[in-house]
Amino acid sequence: xxxxxxxxxxxxxxxxxxVAARRPVVRWAMLAVGLVxxxxxxxxxxxxVAMDIAAWALxxxxxxxxxxxxxxxxxxxxxxxxxSAYTTGLIATHVGVPCPLAVLGGxxxxxxxxxxxxxxxxxxxxxxFAMVTLAFAQMVYFIAxxxxxxxxxxxxxxxxxxxxxxxxxxINADSFYFYYAALPxxxxxxxxxxxxxxxxxxxxxxxxxxxxxxARALGYDxxxxxxxxxxxxxxxxxxxxxxxxxxxxxxxxQELIWTTSGKVVLITVLGGIGTLWGAVVGAxxxxxxEDQLASSGFNGIGIVTGTIFVxxxxxxxxxxxxxxxxxxxxxxxxxxxxxxx
Amino acid sequence: MPPARPERAAxxxxxKLENNRTAPTTGSHMTxxxxxxxxxxxxxxxxxxxxxxLAVIFGVLGVVNFSHGACYMLGAVGAAVLLDATGxxxxxxxxxxxxxxxxxxxxxxxxxxxxxxxxxxxxNFLLTFGLTLLLVDVVKRKYGVSGLPYPLPAGLDGRITLGxxxxxxxxxxxxxxxxxxxxxxxxxxxxTRVGMIVRxxxxxxxRSRALGINVxxxxxxxxxxxxxxxxxxxxxxxxxGSVTADMGSFFIIILFAVVVIGGLGSILGAVVAGFxxxxxxxxGQGYAGRFSQVFIFMLMALVILVRPSGLFGxxxxxx
Numbered sequence: 131x132x133x134x135x136x137x138x139x140x141x142x143x144x145x146x147x148x149v150a151a152r153r154p155v156v157r158w159a160m161l162a163v164g165l166v167x168x169x170x171x172x173x174x175x176x177x178x179v180a181m182d183i184a185a186w187a188l189x190x191x192x193x194x195x196x197x198x199x200x201x202x203x204x205x206x207x208x209x210x211x212x213x214s215a216y217t218t219g220l221i222a223t224h225v226g227v228p229c230p231l232a233v234l235g236g237x238x239x240x241x242x243x244x245x246x247x248x249x250x251x252x253x254x255x256x257x258x259f260a261m262v263t264l265a266f267a268q269m270v271y272f273i274a275x276x277x278x279x280x281x282x283x284x285x286x287x288x289x290x291x292x293x294x295x296x297x298x299x300x301i302n303a304d305s306f307y308f309y310y311a312a313l314p315x316x317x318x319x320x321x322x323x324x325x326x327x328x329x330x331x332x333x334x335x336x337x338x339x340x341x342x343x344x345a346r347a348l349g350y351d352x353x354x355x356x357x358x359x360x361x362x363x364x365x366x367x368x369x370x371x372x373x374x375x376x377x378x379x380x381x382x383x384q385e386l387i388w389t390t391s392g393k394v395v396l397i398t399v400l401g402g403i404g405t406l407w408g409a410v411v412g413a414x415x416x417x418x419x420e421d422q423l424a425s426s427g428f429n430g431i432g433i434v435t436g437t438i439f440v441x442x443x444x445x446x447x448x449x450x451x452x453x454x455x456x457x458x459x460x461x462x463x464x465x466x467x468x469x470x471x
Numbered sequence: 472m473p474p475a476r477p478e479r480a481a482x483x484x485x486x487k488l489e490n491n492r493t494a495p496t497t498g499s500h501m502t503x504x505x506x507x508x509x510x511x512x513x514x515x516x517x518x519x520x521x522x523x524x525l526a527v528i529f530g531v532l533g534v535v536n537f538s539h540g541a542c543y544m545l546g547a548v549g550a551a552v553l554l555d556a557t558g559x560x561x562x563x564x565x566x567x568x569x570x571x572x573x574x575x576x577x578x579x580x581x582x583x584x585x586x587x588x589x590x591x592x593x594x595n596f597l598l599t600f601g602l603t604l605l606l607v608d609v610v611k612r613k614y615g616v617s618g619l620p621y622p623l624p625a626g627l628d629g630r631i632t633l634g635x636x637x638x639x640x641x642x643x644x645x646x647x648x649x650x651x652x653x654x655x656x657x658x659x660x661x662x663t664r665v666g667m668i669v670r671x672x673x674x675x676x677x678r679s680r681a682l683g684i685n686v687x688x689x690x691x692x693x694x695x696x697x698x699x700x701x702x703x704x705x706x707x708x709x710x711x712g713s714v715t716a717d718m719g720s721f722f723i724i725i726l727f728a729v730v731v732i733g734g735l736g737s738i739l740g741a742v743v744a745g746f747x748x749x750x751x752x753x754x755g756q757g758y759a760g761r762f763s764q765v766f767i768f769m770l771m772a773l774v775i776l777v778r779p780s781g782l783f784g785x786x787x788x789x790x
Contacts, residue, residue, distance in 0.1 A: 203593050250772050253779045257535050257592045261727040268724045269768035276761045432608030439601025443594050
């Protein structure tokens with residue numbers, strides 16, 4: 131029981147390049163399938179639920195950008211999702227600009243908030259980082275709860291309009307069309323995350339995750355990189371939160387509470403840490419499951435999600451996507467070695 | 472002061488304080504100050520007891536127990552259920568629930584936590600987070616979301632009057648009791664062989680092992696002991712407000728702020744920061760009203776800025 135003796139992280143990505151990734155064909159095929167599924171989604175499931183899946187997927191990607199690619203577990207990302215939900219709602223209600231602009235405003239607000247929180251939080255690492263971000267998110271929750279003149283306190287913001295500009299009444303009214311109107315915002319966020327992960331900046335983040343001391347010795351300002359990743363991640367969470375609040379037409383304290391931070395971490399871990407696709411799969415599963423449970427009238431969702439969490443952490447730490455990818459890779463490797471020999 | 476809101480009432484350590492600010496004479500200022508101080512000490516006692524458990528568990532096992540707030544809630548709910556089912560009151564609940572929570576902790580460590588001890592501490596953090604969701608919703612389903620009633624124990628339901636100062640007897644009791652328990656734990660840790668082993672393992676488990684101490688043997692009892700302290704804090708809290716499934720949900724986050732302020736590796740830090748945070752919250756509530764909770768997090772931010780490792784913590788290994 132050598133608690134302190136041996137603390138190894140097994141969240142890391144495979145050391146060498148992933149076999150599938152070495153084949154661009156596989157990559158593009160996966161991307162194409164993903165896009166087709168995304169576009170077809172509201173034909174098969176209730177469109178607002180499809181929108182929820184898309185928003186939560188981007189939210190989980192934003193968390194994974196920190197957890198999987200920078201090695202920081204933020205347990206306070208509800209602060210950014212919620213801040214953007216409220217800001218987006220306020221802009222859409224009071225300024226009357228088309229909602230993509232409102233969502234952008236919400237994301238900017240989340241990023242502005244992320245600067246001081248990130249600056250303070252990155253002074254601690256590992257488990258401390260999780261606790262500190264959680265505590266700061268709780269502070270944001272308290273402020274939103276008490277600042278009733280702006281946030282509406284426990285009632286939240288209600289009647290947020292789906293305004294997409296003139297002559298778009300059909301889209302505004304129907305959640306089926308709204309899905310397609312809001313999807314570009316989500317896809318933009320996913321694209322930014324993908325570009326970041328596959329950029330020199332992203333490689334530095336991974337280097338920091340794997341060996342902060344070495345990254346520092348190579349001349350990288352580790353804290354600055356972490357803050358930049360944190361702010362970027364908050365911006366993505368903000369985009370997702372803004373879309374979510376417009377889609378639902380309200381923003382409530384639920385968006386800021388710590389269980390929301392926990393839920394998005396669950397989605398990330400369930401899907402697989404360090405895999406952007408995993409976040410999407412995890413979001414689809416968790417959102418659909420919660421929707422099914424809620425509509426069946428079961429009022430103990432935490433019992434189910436909590437159990438899933440315990441089982442995943444005990445038995446499937448690589449998550450769904452991670453387990454599948456590792457399985458595929460080892461299968462490909464075995465096949466190749468048997469062919470070579 | 473704005474009218475009390477339900478969820479704020481749950482934080483309050485005792486009956487609502489009289490508003491003395493309308494008559495700003497020196498005497499009432501002093502009275503209010505003493506009352507806030509006592510309220511802060513009582514509140515700090517809950518934090519200190521629970522944070523002590525959190526710190527000991529972290530020290531020996533390297534686990535940050537997210538479910539500490541849920542265990543605190545279980546202690547309080549257990550006391551209420553005990554009273555309802557068997558009629559055993561507060562004085563029975565205090566020892567019985569502490570033992571029950573100890574056993575719960577032992578079970579939790581054996582069944583779940585031990586499998587992840589060798590991995591990154593984030594995994595046990597996530598595991599106990601999942602457990603928290605589970606426990607809270609199980610209690611919610613069984614006992615509802617509204618509070619279970621729990622009366623002040625007989626003999627402690629009055630007020631003590633000292634000159635112009637009138638104090639709730641239970642608050643005085645809660646403050647004195649939790650300080651005594653912290654002192655007793657302190658004595659056990661400093662004066663006994665078991666305490667020495669636990670302190671040594673907290674300081675440096677690896678070196679303790681090298682010196683021939685069987686650290687693993689103490690892992691399970693220490694975990695149970697930490698959980699028992701959380702349960703004890705819960706029982707102690709039960710008579711002061713409503714006992715609900717959610718009472719631990721915000722408590723745990725304040726607790727995290729406490730251990731970040733005190734320094735997670737430090738037992739003394741947890742206790743001192745617990746009382747400090749209790750006082751900050753009580754003064755904030757007394758003098759600043761609505762935004763009182765924010766002060767705790769501002770204090771935490773300040774500590775991170777000035778002493779990132781906490782007031783009593785040691786520097787983390789260079790990252």
